[in-house]
Amino acid sequence: MNQIITVNASQSYNINVSYDNLNDLVNFLKNSNFVRKIFIISDTTVCRLHLQTLLSYIEQTNFVYSVYCFEPGEQSKSKEVLFDIYDFLIENNADRKTPLLAFGGGVVGDIASFAASTFMRGIPLIHVPTTIVSQTDSSIGGKTAINHAKGKNLIGTFYQPNAVFIDTKFLDTLSDEEFFNAFSEIIKYGIIMDKQLFEFLETYIDDILKRNYKTITKIIYDCAKNKSIIIQKDEKELGLRAILNFGHTLGHAIEAFFEYKKYTHSQAVSIGEVFAAKLSYKLGLIDEKTFYRIKNLLEKFNLPTKIDKIEPIELINIMQHDKKSKGGILEFILTKGIGEAIIANDINNSLLTETIRELQ
Numbered sequence: 001m002n003q004i005i006t007v008n009a010s011q012s013y014n015i016n017v018s019y020d021n022l023n024d025l026v027n028f029l030k031n032s033n034f035v036r037k038i039f040i041i042s043d044t045t046v047c048r049l050h051l052q053t054l055l056s057y058i059e060q061t062n063f064v065y066s067v068y069c070f071e072p073g074e075q076s077k078s079k080e081v082l083f084d085i086y087d088f089l090i091e092n093n094a095d096r097k098t099p100l101l102a103f104g105g106g107v108v109g110d111i112a113s114f115a116a117s118t119f120m121r122g123i124p125l126i127h128v129p130t131t132i133v134s135q136t137d138s139s140i141g142g143k144t145a146i147n148h149a150k151g152k153n154l155i156g157t158f159y160q161p162n163a164v165f166i167d168t169k170f171l172d173t174l175s176d177e178e179f180f181n182a183f184s185e186i187i188k189y190g191i192i193m194d195k196q197l198f199e200f201l202e203t204y205i206d207d208i209l210k211r212n213y214k215t216i217t218k219i220i221y222d223c224a225k226n227k228s229i230i231i232q233k234d235e236k237e238l239g240l241r242a243i244l245n246f247g248h249t250l251g252h253a254i255e256a257f258f259e260y261k262k263y264t265h266s267q268a269v270s271i272g273e274v275f276a277a278k279l280s281y282k283l284g285l286i287d288e289k290t291f292y293r294i295k296n297l298l299e300k301f302n303l304p305t306k307i308d309k310i311e312p313i314e315l316i317n318i319m320q321h322d323k324k325s326k327g328g329i330l331e332f333i334l335t336k337g338i339g340e341a342i343i344a345n346d347i348n349n350s351l352l353t354e355t356i357r358e359l360q
């Protein structure tokens with residue numbers, strides 16, 4: 001059964017979640033007022049595995065298509081790839097009514113949506129996400145980005161898509177490592193706002209590890225719903241939306257420190273989540289048992305929970321560039337208990353240093 005979540009934001013749109021739902025993409029395109037030409041942006045791995053499937057659906061419409069695939073990986077969230085996408089759009093005569101379809105993981109989604117939001121000051125955008133991270137998080141809510149040498153996601157816009165089609169069938173080709181690593185972003189929703197989801201993950205861990213598709217589709221739906229609730233309340237991250245950054249302040253610094261080569265986004269976020277949970281414990285916001293529940297759940301998915309032997313000041317310096325830091329004051333998302341988050345900006349450097357060291 002297809003489940004539809006409507007996001008009411010500056011542009012309202014539906015998120016369609018199901019196993020095998022691309023017929024709905026066909027109907028959406030047929031009923032749209034777009035120019036009958038579509039630009040598909042993807043990476044070479046997704047193209048190799050799934051492009052023919054996507055095209056077999058596009059061919060059921062009267063849209064003509066052009067496809068641009070770039071090298072997979074975080075390093076493609078760059079100004080060079082961005083300008084290659086602009087060149088591709090210009091060479092193929094894209095105009096303000098031709099939709100761009102982002103087909104892939106969060107890297108594809110972030111850069112393709114940034115291109116869609118800036119090309120001709122904005123062209124229609126459709127997400128067809130193919131990883132757990134992109135299905136539960138990055139295709140929803142309109143954050144677009146490329147990286148800068150000085151930090152992750154430093155250049156970006158808020159730009160809501162016209163539609164999101166989450167087909168969990170695409171997940172079948174993910175390796176176990178790629179599949180389960182992404183659970184740090186899922187556990188995040190449990191910690192910051194959804195105690196039931198956290199308990200569900202603890203209870204149904206065996207089923208999840210077997211990749212039971214009904215259980216996985218339920219979890220993906222819950223995450224998409226949780227994120228859309230936040231977006232509707234605070235689309236542009238003026239306050240509440242920052243809680244979606246639980247684990248990210250340190251996580252982004254770790255990714256950047258290792259030049260995006262050692263840890264994936266979800267792995268670095270996992271380390272950042274243990275750090276945020278430890279800070280919460282040391283500040284008396286949660287008890288030790290809750291800290292270990294968070295750490296243990298991450299470990300069930302084989303996610304990293306220790307910080308490398310890096311001088312803490314190096315990570316603190318990178319964190320100063322975080323978008324949540326204002327006037328040099330760092331902001332952290334902490335937890336007051338499973339299902340509850342708070343925003344804290346009064347944490348001194350010695351506590352940060354001490355906590356980083358304790359997790360090494």
Ligand SMILES: NC(=O)c1ccc[n+]([C@@H]2O[C@H](COP(=O)([O-])OP(=O)(O)OC[C@H]3O[C@@H](n4cnc5c(N)ncnc54)[C@H](O)[C@@H]3O)[C@@H](O)[C@H]2O)c1
Binds near residue numbers: 043175
């Ligand atoms: N905009 C947001 O709100 C938001 C939210 C979360 C994460 N992000 C961003 O998303 C990125 C991480 O996304 P990700 O984890 O999807 O990584 P990714 O896009 O790098 O994809 C991971 C790998 O999986 C491959 N892949 C994609 N789909 C596949 C499939 N179905 N089968 C087999 N292989 C497949 C890709 O080619 C890639 O090699 C980071 O850049 C992060 O900053 C953005």
Ligand SMILES: O=C(O)C(=O)C[C@@H](O)[C@H](O)[C@H](O)COP(=O)(O)O
Binds near residue numbers: 153242245
């Ligand atoms: O959508 C959001 O808001 C998030 O924070 C989701 C995060 O998982 C995601 O990694 C996001 O790109 C981080 O945002 P940033 O503003 O810290 O770059």
Ligand SMILES: [Zn+2]
Binds near residue numbers: 137185248265269
């Ligand atoms: Zn994230």
